[in-house]
Every structure is written in structure tokens, then in C-alpha cells.
Amino acid sequence: MATSHTTEAVNLPSAVQERQRRAKFRRNMFYLALLAVGLVAPFVAYPVFLMKILCFALFACAFNLLLGYAGLLSFGHAAFLATGGYVTGYLLASYPGLTPELGILAGTAMATLLGALFGVLSIRRQGIYFAMVTLALAQLMFFVFVQSSFTGGEDGLHGVPRGSLFGVIDISSNLAMYYFVFAVFVFGFAVIQRTVHSPFGQVLKAIRENEPRAISLGYNVDAYKLLAFVLSAALAGLAGSTKTVVFQLASLTDAHWHMSGEVILMTLLGGVGTLLGPLMGAGLVVSLQHLLAQSPLGNWVSVILGIIFVVCVLSFRSGIIGELSKMYRKNFK
Amino acid sequence: MTMIFGVPMAVFMGQLTLGLVNGAFYALLSLGLAVIFGLLKIVNFAHGAQYMLGAFAALLGFRYLGINYWLALILVPLVVGGFGMLMERFLLRRIAHLDHLYGLLLTFGLALIFEGTLINFFGVSGARYATPEILQGGLNLGFMFLPTYRAWVLVAALAMCLFTWFMIERTRLGAYLRAGTENSQLMQAFGVNVPLLITLTYGFGVGLAAFAGVLAAPLYPVSPTMGSSLLIVVFAVVVIGGMGSILGAILTGLGMGIIEGLTKVYYPEASNTVIFLVMILVLMLRPAGLFGKEA
Numbered sequence: 001m002a003t004s005h006t007t008e009a010v011n012l013p014s015a016v017q018e019r020q021r022r023a024k025f026r027r028n029m030f031y032l033a034l035l036a037v038g039l040v041a042p043f044v045a046y047p048v049f050l051m052k053i054l055c056f057a058l059f060a061c062a063f064n065l066l067l068g069y070a071g072l073l074s075f076g077h078a079a080f081l082a083t084g085g086y087v088t089g090y091l092l093a094s095y096p097g098l099t100p101e102l103g104i105l106a107g108t109a110m111a112t113l114l115g116a117l118f119g120v121l122s123i124r125r126q127g128i129y130f131a132m133v134t135l136a137l138a139q140l141m142f143f144v145f146v147q148s149s150f151t152g153g154e155d156g157l158h159g160v161p162r163g164s165l166f167g168v169i170d171i172s173s174n175l176a177m178y179y180f181v182f183a184v185f186v187f188g189f190a191v192i193q194r195t196v197h198s199p200f201g202q203v204l205k206a207i208r209e210n211e212p213r214a215i216s217l218g219y220n221v222d223a224y225k226l227l228a229f230v231l232s233a234a235l236a237g238l239a240g241s242t243k244t245v246v247f248q249l250a251s252l253t254d255a256h257w258h259m260s261g262e263v264i265l266m267t268l269l270g271g272v273g274t275l276l277g278p279l280m281g282a283g284l285v286v287s288l289q290h291l292l293a294q295s296p297l298g299n300w301v302s303v304i305l306g307i308i309f310v311v312c313v314l315s316f317r318s319g320i321i322g323e324l325s326k327m328y329r330k331n332f333k
Numbered sequence: 334m335t336m337i338f339g340v341p342m343a344v345f346m347g348q349l350t351l352g353l354v355n356g357a358f359y360a361l362l363s364l365g366l367a368v369i370f371g372l373l374k375i376v377n378f379a380h381g382a383q384y385m386l387g388a389f390a391a392l393l394g395f396r397y398l399g400i401n402y403w404l405a406l407i408l409v410p411l412v413v414g415g416f417g418m419l420m421e422r423f424l425l426r427r428i429a430h431l432d433h434l435y436g437l438l439l440t441f442g443l444a445l446i447f448e449g450t451l452i453n454f455f456g457v458s459g460a461r462y463a464t465p466e467i468l469q470g471g472l473n474l475g476f477m478f479l480p481t482y483r484a485w486v487l488v489a490a491l492a493m494c495l496f497t498w499f500m501i502e503r504t505r506l507g508a509y510l511r512a513g514t515e516n517s518q519l520m521q522a523f524g525v526n527v528p529l530l531i532t533l534t535y536g537f538g539v540g541l542a543a544f545a546g547v548l549a550a551p552l553y554p555v556s557p558t559m560g561s562s563l564l565i566v567v568f569a570v571v572v573i574g575g576m577g578s579i580l581g582a583i584l585t586g587l588g589m590g591i592i593e594g595l596t597k598v599y600y601p602e603a604s605n606t607v608i609f610l611v612m613i614l615v616l617m618l619r620p621a622g623l624f625g626k627e628a
Contacts, residue, residue: 073434073437121613121616121617122616124616124617124620125572125616125620127433127434128370128375128376128433128434128437129572131376131434131437132376132568132569132571132572133572133612133616135565135568136565136566136568136569136572136609136612137609137613139562139565139566139569139609140606140609140610140613143605143606143609144606146605147602147605257561257565261441261445264438264441268438299452299453300449300453301449302445302448302449302452303445303446303449303450303453305442305445306442306443306444306445306446306449307442307446308442309438309439309441309442309445310424310439310442310443310446312438312442313428313435313438313439313442314424314427314428314439317431317435
């Protein structure tokens with residue numbers, strides 16, 4: 001696989017190579033600019049608000065890896081977000097000596113494990129059945145969280161200490177916390193970016209486009225799907241764990257099926273199958289919720305989200321980033 | 334007192350009836366989902382919301398228009414079903430040519446809208462709908478006390494299931510529907526008005542959900558969220574049974590209700606989760622579902 005890619009690249013005419021090189025340069029510059037924006041942002045906007053966006057953006061990016069690149073619609077991603085959050089919250093609250101990064105690692109590991117379990121079960125069915133199975137499994141986890149003692153049941157976990165990173169860097173201030181969350185997001189985003197552009201990512205896209213063909217080409221489709229599922233669950237868990245450290249609480253909201261719906265909306269609104277779409281979608285949805293919460297329309301949040309859902313599906317299915325890049329390609333190439 | 338596996342007979346039979354009644358609702362709802370899925374190939378995520386709309390229509394119809402239970406049982410499915418037909422005609426049809434996942438997402442958005450709107454007007458705490466007078470009270474069967482209304486729900490739900498089976502398997506319209514499920518393009522080529530058939534089918538499936546909603550109104554608190562949690566369980570039931578056969582949907586629904594009821598007797602902690610656990614078991618042993626046809 002990998003070798004065939006490189007030989008292909010060598011044989012390309014130099015003009016095409018040149019264009020690709022320039023496109024890559026432009027992309028790198030764009031990412032650098034984004035990075036700069038992210039570094040300056042906490043001085044312009046409220047850091048806690050930005051951290052919320054980043055956590056949900058990572059969650060949406062993880063979800064998008066599955067839907068956008070493997071074509072699998074999971075309706076149960078809230079389970080991984082909540083598992084990461086609860087495990088991290090429980091560990092940090094009950095073992096004061098534990099440093100936050102270890103807590104986050106443990107939470108992510110549990111979400112990964114759960115992802116492997118759910119993945120093995122749900123990839124046995126396809127299409128809409130896959131969606132229903134993941135939804136049902138997530139609901140099962142919801143009831144487990146409600147009834148378990150370590151989650152605090154209906155009350156959730158409160159007052160989770162932020163502690164010091166590696167035992168030395170104090171992250172109790174919001175600014176320090178922000179840079180940590182930003183680093184986590186950049187890490188997660190880089191993992192997804194690498195995955196999507198790797199030979200593995202190409203096979204995922206092939207499966208999304210035509211599964212029987214991928215099978216006939218000799219790919220072990222189930223193994224690819226499972227790996228994508230586990231990776232997505234792990235990153236969703238990472239988002240949940242980080243979110244718990246930021247807000248110092250873990251609650252049932254994260255496990256509810258509404259949350260699974262919200263992450264779908266973020267991805268759909270920003271653009272399914274685009275790298276930046278979920279970031280954009282998460283930013284918009286979180287900002288919208290924030291604005292509505294303070295306005296007289298506060299009670300209508302879920303109705304408005306529903307309307308956005310319907311409008312998205314009916315009229316711009318590629319999402320904002322998807323439509324923008326379509327426009328760009330039409331007019332500038 | 335007679336004991337069954339260490340549990341008093343009356344308690345055992347009581348939970349068994351409760352389970353059967355729940356199972357009847359699972360059967361009705363999964364039947365509607367299966368009918369819609371057969372022809373439209375979409376999973377109707379708004380099914381729970383439409384069930385809830387049925388219960389609310391009965392409640393509000395009684396409160397403001399004085400429509401009694403029996404009239405509601407006939408009128409509400411027609412009204413809500415008609416509303417469903419409008420949804421199909423003006424929204425679902427526009428995305429019928431796309432990947433069927435979009436249908437799931439669209440109906441999910443609609444469910445959020447219905448639920449959220451009603452929450453704003455009626456809150457989440459449920460309202461009570463009075464049981465019609467003839468169906469109040471209960472029968473003492475000697476070994477147990479059977480509330481009349483629950484018995485009626487069982488009879489009515491099963492009759493409706495039977496009616497649906499008859500409609501689909503024994504009438505001309507049903508034959509069209511089955512043919513359309515197999516190959517709707519060929520049907521259209523033969524001169525059948527397939528778009529109309531699709532609208533009618535969706536309306537019928539929604540009507541079934543609304544009928545279940547009216548039946549449920551005197552039994553459970555009527556609240557905007559009554560449909561969504563039920564729907565997720567029904568999804569699990571559908572995964573267990575597969576959407577291939579009508580009889581399969583009915584049997585799986587009732588069976589899951591009974592299993593849930595018995596779990597309440599012997600291990601109440603798991604009563605919320607037992608159906609999901611059965612689903613996991615079925616996925617491991619028979620991935621296509623008990624009555625499923627797909628590979």
C-alpha cells in the first residue's frame with residue numbers, strides 16, 4: 001500500500017507535483033494561522049467559553065472521523081464522552097494525589113475499551129441498524145450511569161479538583177487550563193488529520209464509497225471499521241475527560257441521547273467529511289446555546305436545534321465548510 | 334398463597350400482565366416502524382414523538398373539545414396520520430433520493446421540534462387522562478387482580494396488529510405495498526401511483542403510533558418526553574426481531590415485554606437494561622435478528 005503511493009508520486013509530471021506542493025504549503029500556512037488564532041484567543045474571548053468549544057470540537061471531530069470518513073453513523077457517541085468524563089472525574093475526586101493528565105489518560109483508556117466493545121457488536125449490522133444499535137448501547141450505558149454509585153447517580157460528580165499538570169504546572173487558573181485544553185485539541189486534531197490522510201484513511205473512504213468493492217479488493221473491512229470506531233471512541237473519551245477537568249464536574253447530560261444528537265448536528269452543520277467542519281459546527285452550536293440561554297428564547301434551544309437539523313438536511317447537506325469549499329472549487333479552479 | 338419461584342403468584346401475574354401490556358406497545362410501535370421502513374427505507378425517528386402527539390391529541394381533544402376516549406381512538410390516528418402524510422409529502426419526499434441516513438436525521442430533527450415545542454407549553458411533568466368509565470376497575474380472576482383497562486389495551490393492541498397484518502397480507506392495497514417493498518420502480522412502471530402509496534404508507538405507520546399513544550394516555554402520565562425513551566427501547570426490539578416480518582415484529586414486541594416484566598420481579602435493578610442486554614446477545618449469536626432476512 002504505502003510503497004505504491006510513493007512510486008505514484010515519483011511518476012507524476014512535475015507541473016502537477018508543483019501544484020500539489022503549493023497546495024500543501026497553503027494548507028500548512030492556513031493551519032499555522034489557525035494555531036496563532038488559538039494561541040491569542042483567550043486574551044480576546046472568555047477562556048472557559050473557548051474551552052467548552054474546544055472540548056466539543058474535539059468530540060465532533062472524533063465523531064466525524066467515523067461518519068465522514070468511514071460512513072458509519074453512530075447515534076451513541078455520548079456514551080464515550082460520558083465514560084471519559086465519569087472515570088476521570090471519579091479518579092481525580094477520590095485520589096487527591098493523582099495528577100490530571102493521568103486521570104485523563106485513564107478516562108480515555110476506559111472510553112477506548114468501551115469503544116472496542118461497542119464496535120465489535122455494532123459493526124455486525126450496517127446502515128440504519130448500525131445507528132439503532134449504537135443508540136441502544138448508549139442508552140444501556142445511560143442506565144448504568146444512573147444506577148452506579150461511582151457516578152453520583154442523578155446528582156453527578158461535583159468539585160473535581162483540577163490539580164497540577166505532571167504535579168508541577170498549576171492549571172487552576174483558566175488561562176493555564178486553556179493552553180492545556182488547546183494542546184489536547186491540537187493533538188486530537190493532528191491524530192485525525194494524520195489518520196485521514198494515511199493509507200488507512202484511504203481504505204476507510206473506499207469502504208464508505210463502496211463496501212462490497214472494498215471487500216472484493218481483499219480488505220478486511222470489519223477490521224478497518226472496528227479500528228476507526230475505537231479511534232473515534234478514544235478521542236471522544238479524551239474530549240469528555242478533558243471537559244470534566246475544565247468544568248470540574250461530570251453529569252448525566254453528557255450521557256443522554258440528546259448529546260449524541262448534538263454532536264451529529266455540530267458535524268452536519270459544519271460539514272461532514274471535512275476536517276474543519278466539526279470545529280466550525282461545534283463553535284456555532286455552543287455559541288448559539290450560550291446566546292439563547294441568556295435570551296428570552298432560552299427554553300426553545302432544542303426546538304431551534306431541531307429546526308437547524310431539518311434545514312441542514314433539506315438544503316445544505318455538505319455543511320458550511322463543505323459548501324464553502326464547493327464554491328471555492330467552482331470559482332477559483 | 335401460591336408461590337412461583339419464590340414470588341407470590343399475584344405479584345408474578347401482575348408483573349406478567351404489566352410486561353404484556355408494555356410488550357403490546359412495543360409491538361404496535363415496531364410494527365409501524367417496520368411498515369414505514371419497508372417502503373420508504375427510512376427509520377422514522379419521529380415515531381416516538383408521533384406516539385406522544387397521539388396521547389396529547391387525546392388529552393387536549395378531551396379538555397378543549399370534549400372528545401371522548403372512544404371517538405379519540407378513531408379520530409386521533411386519522412388526524413395525526415394526516416399530519417404525518419403532510420410531513421412525508423413536503424419534507425421526506427424531498428430527500429427520498431438520498432442516502433437513507435438523511436431520513437433518520439430529518440425525522441430526528443422533527444422529533445426535537447415536536448418534543449421541545451410541547452415542553453414549552455406543558456412542561457415535562459405529565460398530565461393525567463381519565464380512564465373511560467366502562468374500563469375502570471378490574472376483574473378478580475382468583476389468582477390475580479386484572480385491571481380492566483390493561484386487559485382492554487392488550488385486546489385493542491393485538492386487534493390492531495391483526496388488522497394491520499390483514500391489511501398488508503390479504504388486501505389489494507397491501508399487495509401493492511408488498512410489491513412496492515420488493516421493487517418500487519417496477520411498480521411505478523406498471524402504472525401504480527407509487528408516490529401516493531408512499532404517502533399513504535407513512536400516514537398509516539404514523540397513525541399506528543398515534544393509536545398507541547391514545548391507548549397509552551390513561552395508563553402513563555401524558556408528557557412531551559413519553560415517546561423518546563420508549564422509542565429507543567423499540568429500536569432495540571426492532572434490532573432483536575429484524576424488520577422483515579409483521580408477525581416477527583409482534584412476537585418480538587410481546588416477548589420483550591414479558592422478559593422485561595419478569596426481570597422486574599426477579600432482578601428489578603436490571604429491568605431498564607434487560608432488553609438492551611438481549612439485543613447484545615442476539616447481535617452476538619444471530620446478527621441479522623431473530624426474524625431478519627438481511628445477511
